[in-house]
Amino acid sequence: MNAIEDLYIEDLHARDDSAPILTASDVTRLYGERVGCREVNFSLWPGEVLGIVGESGSGKSTLLRCLAGQDRPTSGVITLNFDGAPLNLFDIPEPRRRQLMRTKWGIVHQNPRDGLRMDVSAGGNIGERLMDRGDRHYGKIRTAALDWLSRVEIETNRVDDYPRHFSGGMQQRLQLARVLVPEPKLVFMDEPTGGLDVSVQARLLDLLRVLVRDLGIAAIIVTHDLAVARLLTDRLMVMKDGMVVEHGLTDQVLDDPHHAYTQLLTSAVLAA
């Protein structure tokens, strides 16, 4: 019998020494008197999936918009680190931030119509992102588009069809392909399975999980669905009234919640 050491396969995904890809320090967004989110602190490492849960109005979408560079926080700092050179997200010029948004990170919207160009073919929706990155070779772009369609389980003969002729689930998968084709290091998702039928949700969940794992992407997923959070995320932040009330390992937060609000949230769910 082998010694137990021989039974190990070296952990290729061990990333113990790496620096966080994103750090939020005291991020606060106020809308006049009203609190969007307040004093949010956390770090996200490469390959990690963080969930943010809470009811509507808890500030989770506001926080996501700040983290993704779409909404400037009232105070606090968001630091991104893609290649060993940390940068302060709201300290860089707008054009540079926009360029980074198209190449280094991606945003998956709840409504695929917000993330897709509905008057551009499926292949065009994917290819456009490669052209943003500087790719010019038509054949290569076309090949990449076909490859990504099959990765998100869309028949490749739909490449020239418009997304408006796709079902909701297909549109969402196309959006995923459009976001992932430039190989971002970081992806933000706002209720990615929100508007979908339960059966379509399951397929998308598995697809998301596999893509995130295989590409080593770090992701932040906002959802109000605790089952989605359990299946997709490593760590979980629970928000209420703009504040993070509990933060930890996803299964620990869901199975042994400590804050009164988290206990209420987890006990209110029908077991499935």
Place this chain on the structure above:
Amino acid sequence: MPAMIKVHALQKHFVMHNQGGIRLPVFSDVDFEVEAKEALILHGESGVGKTSLLRILYGNYKPSGGKILVMHNDRYIDLATTTPRTILAVRRKTIRYVSQFLRVIPRVTTLDIVKDPLLARGVDDATATHKAKDLLFRLNLAERLWNLAPATFSGGEQQRVNIARCFVDPAPIFLLDEPTASLDAKNRDVVVDLISEAREAGAAIIGIFHDEDVRDRVATRRLDLTQFKKAA
């Protein structure tokens, strides 16, 4: 033999904030160590905290006090105080856990579920597939089920998927919560063999087994939790 896991002054209670802040004690002053090549069986009546203890050792429940030192990458890490990231790393490399129930994404096939822990550690697909199939075959799970999602499987079939997922990628520590509860005699024997092989190869086992026969065949030592319940 070095201790693979050392538990010191461990205590756990739940506080139910929405039920008048009631405090539910589970246990306190739990002390034990488990070395490599040992199999410690947790003992005591239902409600004594056996499953809670296993969940704490896996990082699934948060201890209310005490230390849980786990040998990870040749040094001890205290699961009670470490970061979620470290717990995830410990789970990938050092600890395997078989829960009483299988919890997976709907529609994912049995083969993919069993391969997953290997793929998550960066093992190539061919190797992962090969290992997963070997184990499913050994656990007598009919081949026609491998490409189906386990949602419609019987309790015993689901349990074998759960066991396969745990043993496909052996680790220095195994936490087993009634892994043989719904298995027939033939498959119970397979699981007992898997556990014994892992132990002889150097793993430390901590488990809950209600079947007296299985308990006798697996255990090298027993720990009765009743004493700690009284202390809580």
